Amino acid sequence: MKCGVRYCGGCNPRYMRGEALETIRKQFAGRIEFLIAEEDFEYDILLVIGGCTNSCASYGQFQYRLGCLKMWDASHVHKIIDELETIYKEWNEEGVTIELER
Numbered sequence: 207m208k209c210g211v212r213y214c215g216g217c218n219p220r221y222m223r224g225e226a227l228e229t230i231r232k233q234f235a236g237r238i239e240f241l242i243a244e245e246d247f248e249y250d251i252l253l254v255i256g257g258c259t260n261s262c263a264s265y266g267q268f269q270y271r272l273g274c275l276k277m278w279d280a281s282h283v284h285k286i287i288d289e290l291e292t293i294y295k296e297w298n299e300e301g302v303t304i305e306l307e308r
Contacts, residue, residue, distance in 0.1 A: 245269075
């Protein structure tokens with residue numbers, strides 16, 4: 207499974223966004239590949255990592271099949287992990303195409 211990662215511009219980050227992604231990445235080692243999002247590629251999931259409550263990173267230019275997850279605070283890391291676990295299990299075990307916007 208491929209997850210495109212879109213960071214905000216970092217003008218006012220309130221937490222270490224890279225460390226948050228590393229925590230998530232470690233949880234899914236060997237299962238989900240996290241890549242910096244590029245416009246000409248379709249991802250299974252898009253993860254938008256904002257640095258503050260403005261959550262202003264644009265992501266409409268990216269293509270994704272199963273959905274988009276958004277975070278803007280370090281406290282969201284475990285919620286994102288839980289949501290990715292659910293999506294991964296459904297994708298891996300059943301091959302189900304699911305639609306979500308969170």
